[in-house]
Structures are given as structure tokens and as C-alpha cells.
Amino acid sequence: MAESTEKMRPKQTPKVYFTDFRTHTDQPITVKLQRLIKKAGIGDIDMDGKFVAIKMHFGELGNLAFLRPNYAKAVADVVKELGGKPFLTDCNTLYPGSRKNALDHLYCAEVNGFNYMTTGCEVIIADGLRGTDDVEVPVKNGTIFDTALIGRAIMDADVFISLTHFKGHESTGFGGTLKNIGMGCGSRGGKMLQHNDGKPHVDPDLCRTCKRCAKECGSDAISYESGKAVIDQDICKGCGRCIGACAFDAISNDNEGAFEILGQKIAEYTQAVCYGRPCFHISLITDVSPNCDCHSENDAPILPDIGMLASFDPVALDQACVDLCQKADPVRNSQLGDNLADPDKPHTGDHFYDSNPNTRWKQTLEHGEAIGLGTREYELVVMK
Ligand code: SF4
Numbered sequence: 001m002a003e004s005t006e007k008m009r010p011k012q013t014p015k016v017y018f019t020d021f022r023t024h025t026d027q028p029i030t031v032k033l034q035r036l037i038k039k040a041g042i043g044d045i046d047m048d049g050k051f052v053a054i055k056m057h058f059g060e061l062g063n064l065a066f067l068r069p070n071y072a073k074a075v076a077d078v079v080k081e082l083g084g085k086p087f088l089t090d091c092n093t094l095y096p097g098s099r100k101n102a103l104d105h106l107y108c109a110e111v112n113g114f115n116y117m118t119t120g121c122e123v124i125i126a127d128g129l130r131g132t133d134d135v136e137v138p139v140k141n142g143t144i145f146d147t148a149l150i151g152r153a154i155m156d157a158d159v160f161i162s163l164t165h166f167k168g169h170e171s172t173g174f175g176g177t178l179k180n181i182g183m184g185c186g187s188r189g190g191k192m193l194q195h196n197d198g199k200p201h202v203d204p205d206l207c208r209t210c211k212r213c214a215k216e217c218g219s220d221a222i223s224y225e226s227g228k229a230v231i232d233q234d235i236c237k238g239c240g241r242c243i244g245a246c247a248f249d250a251i252s253n254d255n256e257g258a259f260e261i262l263g264q265k266i267a268e269y270t271q272a273v274c275y276g277r278p279c280f281h282i283s284l285i286t287d288v289s290p291n292c293d294c295h296s297e298n299d300a301p302i303l304p305d306i307g308m309l310a311s312f313d314p315v316a317l318d319q320a321c322v323d324l325c326q327k328a329d330p331v332r333n334s335q336l337g338d339n340l341a342d343p344d345k346p347h348t349g350d351h352f353y354d355s356n357p358n359t360r361w362k363q364t365l366e367h368g369e370a371i372g373l374g375t376r377e378y379e380l381v382v383m384k
């Protein structure tokens, strides 16, 4: 039986390994990434002859901020060196888009450059053709869920690796490791259960009738009355994409606590995926777009490229990433820069909140810590 995450997690303060994107002519960034994950201890996991799921996001068609396939190949090659059988994986989306079923999802992954030739391993959509192939997995210490619905191929794997693009997010403040795992590994049913606490509404006084929100809503929940947007609460799935789409802050969530609950649910789904088996987590802070890679576009980065991080502890990894981001200077010509130049917007010094003021992110990590998923304390080990 595979060694458990509990056993593999260091008893003392977890280490998070970090390196920036500086390099020399003789060392590609992908080689530097391989050095980083080896230094962080990926070789301690017994992968010999085992199926190794590498969970990532292949990017919605039109988005260019997602991680390049070259990074996936770098990680997959290390897995193969260690004797493992890697595959790249993600689950289908809740909303219609270019990744809503396995065929469209595989096409999208191929168009965005993820195939055997570029990455050295296959792409498997973990929850099957229609997003219904899931496994009901216990949530250890869960306070919201007893079980979670996770894509079957992810749970069938012996070893789980998350490879995360760290960026902003219109619902969760930032999209990091817990978001990649918790929401990303949920089947369509699992995503529904995580999203069902908050549905947004439109303030007609703020709506400028631009009609951009309906283009973002894959569920056809938005219509227009006298030019103003109206959300059909019965059709809306609570995904939050329209909130990020509205440039005039006309859309917000009815339930003030909904994003906090969403973050806690994401932590519990991450627990379901990771508990009781060997896991390893990698996060790259690059192309820090204000919103999720699920959007069919990506606005200019709100922060500069910062670096690559790896850890056995997913909570510590997200905390380290957000701490590094908070120290960075905002990009002036970006959503965050625009908000900071606007005297009517909040200026808290928290770059993710100032970029997407509706969002909450701390509760996700606090809840992850409370249920034993990991710890927000960490030791940062810097690799040159
Ligand atoms: S995106 Fe915002 S301003 Fe534009 S129609 Fe929708 S709610 Fe109104």
C-alpha cells in the first residue's frame, strides 16, 4: 500500500522550496524546475511502476496565461526517471466552455499544446466523457462534507502531483494549489456541490448595458431587460465568472459569506484528494492574471513573474506563494493597478483583495489548516 501523506509530511515546520526565474545560458528554466523539485524531495516518493497523476489546468481556448506544456514535460520526465508512469489530468468544467466534456477537453488540451509529443505522457480527463465518472471519497475531519465526488482517474492513481499556475481569481482571490486540487479534481457533481452557496445579482444602477457578462456565462443564465443584465437564479450555477467579467462592479454575490464557504469547501475537497496517499505539490507564480485560466481571455498580469515553488504541504505552499506575491510591486497597467489608482476602490495592501474586492482567500487556508490538510507556517528554502 502507498505510504500515506501523513507519514510523508515532516513533523516539524514544513519546508517550501523556492527559486526565481533567473537563469543562465546553460540552464533552461525547465531544468531549474527539475532541480527544484528534486531538492524539495520528490525522489522520496516511491513511484516505481506506479501510476502518477499530474493535475494541471490546460487553459480555456483563447486564454494564454496557463502553464506551458514544457513545464508538464519537465515534471513528467522526473516522474519517469523515478520509475513512475505519469499522466496529465484535469476534470471537466461545471459550465459550458471548451472543456465541458472529455472530447472537447482533449481537443482544447491538444490545441493548447498538451500531447504525447510535447509532454512525453498522455492526457486523461479524470471524470470521463460527461463529467460523471467520479468516486465518492471520505473527507477526513470535514465539517461541511462527509464525502467528496472526485474524478475517478485521479483517485485510481497511486501518486498525486499538483502542478499549479498561481494567479488571481474572481471568486477565491487567488487560484493556487488548493483551488487546482479541490475544485479542479471535483467531477461536475463535485463542482456543483462546492459552488451551490452563492449566486450573484446585478445592481441595475451600476450596469452599463455592455452585455459582456452574458458572453462569459456558459449557462445562459443572464438576459437583458431594457439593456440591463438580469441573472436567472434558477439557471445560475454560482460559478462566479460573470463577477470577474463585469468591468463596472455591477455584479456581486448575494451571500456575503458565500466565497468564504466556497474556500472552505475547496479545502475539504483537497483533503479528500490528498489524504492517505503520497502527494507532492508544485506552484509557478508566472503570468499572474487577475482571473482564472477558465476565462477565454487573460488580462495583463497584476504582478511580475516571481518564481517556482514546491512542497509536500499544499497549505504551506499556497501561503508561501501568497506571501511572496504580497511583497511584489503591482503592475501599474493592470486590473490591480487600475483599482489602486481609483480612489473609490479599496486599498488594503492585499493585492488579491485589491484586484478582486469581492473575494476572500484567507478562509481557504485557515480551514485547510483546521482540518489537518497542512499548515500556514513554513520554512522557505531558497535555491539559486
Ligand atoms: S458586464 Fe456588467 S455592465 Fe456589462 S451588462 Fe453585464 S452587468 Fe451590465
Ligand code: SF4
Binding pocket: 199, 200, 216, 217, 218, 219, 220, 221, 222, 231, 235, 236, 237, 238, 239, 240, 241, 242, 243
Ligand atoms: S455565476 Fe454568473 S457566469 Fe456563473 S452561471 Fe451564474 S450568471 Fe452565469
